[in-house]
Amino acid sequence: MGNRSILLVERPTGMPNDKNFELVESEELPRLNEGEVLIQTIYLSVDPYMRGRMSGRKSYIEPFALNEVLSGGIVGQVIESKDGNFKVGDYVEGRLGWSDYNVAKSHQVRKLNPSIAPISTALGIVGMPGLTAYFGLLDIGEPKEGETVVVSGAAGAVGSTVGQIAKLKGCKVIGIAGTEEKCQYLKEDLHFDEVINYKTDNIKDKVKQYTPDGVDIYFDNVGGDISDEVIKRINYKARIILCGQISSYNATEIEHGPRIQGLLVQKSALMKGFIVGDYANNHEEGLKQLGEWVNSGKLQYRENIVEGLENAPHAFIGLFKGDNLGKQLVKVSDD
Missing domain, CATH: 3.40.50.720 (NAD(P)-binding Rossmann-like Domain)
Structure with a gap:
C-alpha cells in the first residue's frame, strides 16, 4: 500500500493553476519510531492564507518549500500507534501533510471526540x-x-x-x-x-x-x-x-x-x-464555547466537500473564484 502526496512544484503568479502542483506516490507507508502515530487522512482543509505561503515571501508563517509536500489542517484516524497517549481508532486533528497518510508526534495533534461534534467541524466552526x-x-x-x-x-x-x-x-x-x-x-x-x-x-x-x-x-x-x-x-x-x-x-x-x-x-x-x-493560549476556551454553541443549535454551519486527494488543488483554487459556501474541505478517505 502506497502513500500519495501533493507537492508545490512551482510558485503561482497571480491565480494559482494546476501546473503549480504535482501528485506523487510512494510505494510504502511511512515507518514509525517510538512516540509517533500513523494517521490516515479523512479530511483536509484548504484555506486562503495558504496562498501567501506559496509566494515564498517572508510572513508570519514560513513559506512552503518547492518540491515538498504541502501542509494544512487535517482530520484523520490513528491506524498505528507507538505513543501511549493514542490508540488505534482515535480521531485527531493537526497541521500535517496533504497526503493519504502522515506520521505525527503527540504534540502535533489533538484528540477529537466525535460524540461532541462531527469530526469535520474540527477544521471549520470548531477549529x-x-x-x-x-x-x-x-x-x-x-x-x-x-x-x-x-x-x-x-x-x-x-x-x-x-x-x-x-x-x-x-x-x-x-x-x-x-x-x-x-x-x-x-x-x-x-x-x-x-x-x-x-x-x-x-x-x-x-x-x-x-x-x-x-x-x-x-x-x-x-x-x-x-x-x-x-x-x-x-x-x-x-x-x-x-x-x-x-x-x-x-x-x-x-x-x-x-x-x-x-x-x-x-x-x-x-x-x-x-x-x-495570537490567541494560542486561549484556544481551549474558544473551542469549548464554540462546541457548546454548535451543540445547542445556536451556531449553524455549512461544508463544501470535494472528493479525492487529487482534487485538493482544484478545491484550493476554487476559494478565489467564490466556489465555496461555508467551509471548504477535501474528503480523502472514508471514516
Whole structure:
C-alpha cells in the first residue's frame, strides 16, 4: 500500500493553476519510531492564507518549500500507534501533510471526540476558522447590543461564524457575499439582518442604505473596493478587524486605495490585524464555547466537500473564484 502526496512544484503568479502542483506516490507507508502515530487522512482543509505561503515571501508563517509536500489542517484516524497517549481508532486533528497518510508526534495533534461534534467541524466552526471568528470579533470587536456589524466574505467559514456570534450578542448584522445562493443562506438560514451581493448590487448605495446609523464593527475578510466603501461609514470609536484580504492575494502589483488614516483619527477608530495564533493560549476556551454553541443549535454551519486527494488543488483554487459556501474541505478517505 502506497502513500500519495501533493507537492508545490512551482510558485503561482497571480491565480494559482494546476501546473503549480504535482501528485506523487510512494510505494510504502511511512515507518514509525517510538512516540509517533500513523494517521490516515479523512479530511483536509484548504484555506486562503495558504496562498501567501506559496509566494515564498517572508510572513508570519514560513513559506512552503518547492518540491515538498504541502501542509494544512487535517482530520484523520490513528491506524498505528507507538505513543501511549493514542490508540488505534482515535480521531485527531493537526497541521500535517496533504497526503493519504502522515506520521505525527503527540504534540502535533489533538484528540477529537466525535460524540461532541462531527469530526469535520474540527477544521471549520470548531477549529481554526471558528476560533478566528470568535477571538477576532469578541476580543478586538467587543460587540455590544444594538451595534451595527458588517462582515465581508460573510458566507465563508469565518464570516458566517462572525455574523452568527454577533447576532448572539444582540447586534444588527449586514453580510456581504458574491452569489444569490450565499445571500439567501445568510438571510434565511443564519438570520443576518441584511445581505449585499457585491457582484450585482451597488456596494456604495447598499452599504449606505443598510447602515443608516453607521458602522460600529467591520470584520474585514476581503479588502479592496468593498472595504473602501464600508470604512467610509464607520462611527466614532468604530472597530475595524483585519482578518483577511482575499481580493488581493493573487494581485501581481501593489494596489492603491483611499488613504484612511485621517478618517481613523477623526473617528477615534481602531483598525487592528490579527492571526488566530495570537490567541494560542486561549484556544481551549474558544473551542469549548464554540462546541457548546454548535451543540445547542445556536451556531449553524455549512461544508463544501470535494472528493479525492487529487482534487485538493482544484478545491484550493476554487476559494478565489467564490466556489465555496461555508467551509471548504477535501474528503480523502472514508471514516
